[in-house]
Structure formats: structure tokens, C-alpha cells
Amino acid sequence: MNNGLKYDGIILDIDGTIWNTTGIVAVAWNRAIDISGFPARKVNAQDLQREFGKTMDVIASNLWPNLSKAEQEILLSNCCSEEHIALKENTLDITYPGVVETIKELSTVTNFFVVSNCQDGYIQLMLKKTGLExxxxxxxxxxxxxxxxxxxxMMVVQRNQLSSPLYVGDIQGDADACRQAGVPFAWASYGFGEVKEYAAKLNVFSDLKEVVGF
Structure with a gap:
């Protein structure tokens, strides 16, 4: 299903692309740090904006290099549990402007997918909170x-037999992953990072409509 559009599927990143949870998550992670008793430094939203988009093990290593790998895993697991509770209870709209409306509008002519370096359960929670399930x-x-x-x-592309997908993300790591996967990259410039090369640039999420030829 693409109805003459340039791409037959849009794959989305989450943090810095769909929404910004860093303020809420920082509070939740600091609660987990307090409970843990580990000598781990507290985090703030800016710390998380620099780290989000990396795999979870890398985030833990970057934030708490003084802890052992086992301690990092325990602490990160506890952080994710507190994060899940905080996001589930959150009543504020933390999506970027136009995201939900644009996805709903474009879903009539193309398919949407999500690929993230997050923990299991995070995508499901995001979809439920945004009404995008x-x-x-x-x-x-x-x-x-x-x-x-x-x-x-590549797994999502193969599983869904996509021939011309587009990935939308906000950091250089997303662009690098797309290059490795052989998928064009659209930069959500309103997000967390700077990107050197991209096939398209979104100043706001609704720019995606023009990018795909809607």
C-alpha cells in the first residue's frame, strides 16, 4: 500500500522523533537510583537526551562507569521499571506537534512501523499512550x-516485505544504522541530535507528508 508515494513504509524512531519523555524519565530514574543504594550519579533530562537512541547496555555504561556490569544491569532494570510506571501515570501530552495527526492521516495511504533501541514494553506503552496502536x-x-x-x-523490512522504506530518526546513530541497513534516512531536526547526511529533513513532523509525496 503506497498509492503512488515515494515509500511503501515509514519506520519511526521514538525518543526525539515521536515524543520527548526525558523530563519524566529523569525523575523516575533518580527515584530508582535512590532506592538502589548504588553509588550512581543522578541524571537529568539533558543527560538522557545525549544517551537516548543508544542501546540500553551502552547507556548504562556511559552513565555509571563506576559500577560493575552486573550492577549496571540491575540499576537499569530498576530504572526502566520506574520509568514505565511514571509514563503510564503521565497525563501530559509529550508528543511533538503534529505527530499523532500526521501518522493517522498518512496511514490511509502507507504503513507505519517502529524500530527503537529501547527496552521491551516501551514501544507498546508509547503506542497505547498516544492512541497509535x-x-x-x-x-x-x-x-x-x-x-x-x-x-x-532490516528485520522489519524483511518481515513486512518492504521494497522502498524510509526511516525517520533524530540522531547520528539513526543515520548510521540506516546506512548499514540500506534504508533512506529522514532527519527529525527538532529532536535531540545533529546529523551530517540525510535524504530528507523534517523541521516539524508534518513535513513528512511532503517528503513522502502525499
Whole structure:
């Protein structure tokens, strides 16, 4: 299903592309740090904006290099649990302007997918909180496969028999993964990072309509 559009599927990143959870998540992670008793430094939204998009093990290593790998895993698991509770209870709209409306509008002519380096359960929670469950056909993440973003992108492409997909993300790591996967990359410039090369640039999410030829 693409109805003459340039791409037969749109694969989305989450953090810095669909929504910005960093303020809420920082509070939740600091709660987990307090409970843990580990000598781990607290985090803030800016820390998380620099780290989000990396795989979970890399985030833990970057934030708490003084902890052992086992301690990092325990702490990160506790952080993710507190994060899930906080996001589930959140009543604020933390999506970027036009995201939900644009996805719903474009879903009438193309299919949407999500690939993220997040923990398992995060994509499902995002879809439920945004009301996008019925508008995303398939998704994959590091937490389910243990694989990096490039491999997970290729997995979704193959699983859904996409011939001309587009990936939308906001950081250089997303662009690098797309290059490895052989998938064009659209940069969500309103997100967390700077990107050197891209096939298209979104100043706001609704720019996606013009990019795909809607």
C-alpha cells in the first residue's frame, strides 16, 4: 500500500522523533537510583537526551562507569521499571506537534512501523499512550532481539516485505544504522541530535507528508 508515494513504509524512531519523555524519565530514574543504594550519579533530562537512541547496555555504561556490569544491569532494570510506571501515570501530552495527526492521516495511504533501541514494553506503552496502536503495523527493539538498530530495521523490512522504506530518526546513530541497513534516512531536526547526511529533513513532523509525496 503506497498509492503512488515515494515509500511503501515509514519506520519511526521514538525518543526525539515521536515524543520527548526525558523530563519524566529523569525523575523516575533518580527515584530508582535512590532506592538502589548504588553509588550512581543522578541524571537529568539533558543527560538522557545525549544517551537516548543508544542501546540500553551502552547507556548504562556511559552513565555509571563506576559500577560493575552486573550492577549496571540491575540499576537499569530498576530504572526502566520506574520509568514505565511514571509514563503510564503521565497525563501530559509529550508528543511533538503534529505527530499523532500526521501518522493517522498518512496511514490511509502507507504503513507505519517502529524500530527503537529501547527496552521491551516501551514501544507498546508509547503506542497505547498516544492512541497509535492500530496505526503501527509492526515494531522491533533492542530489548526483544538484543540486536542493534540496523539489524532490527532490516528485520522489519524483511518481515513486512518492504521494497522502498524510509526511516525517520533524530540522531547520528539513526543515520548510521540506516546506512548499514540500506534504508533512506529522514532527519527529525527538532529532536535531540545533529546529523551530517540525510535524504530528507523534517523541521516539524508534518513535513513528512511532503517528503513522502502525499
Amino acid at each position: 492500530s496505526f503501527v503495523k509492526d515494531f522491533e527493539c533492542f530489548g526483544r532481539t538484543g540486536k542493534g538498530k540496523a539489524e532490527n530495521i
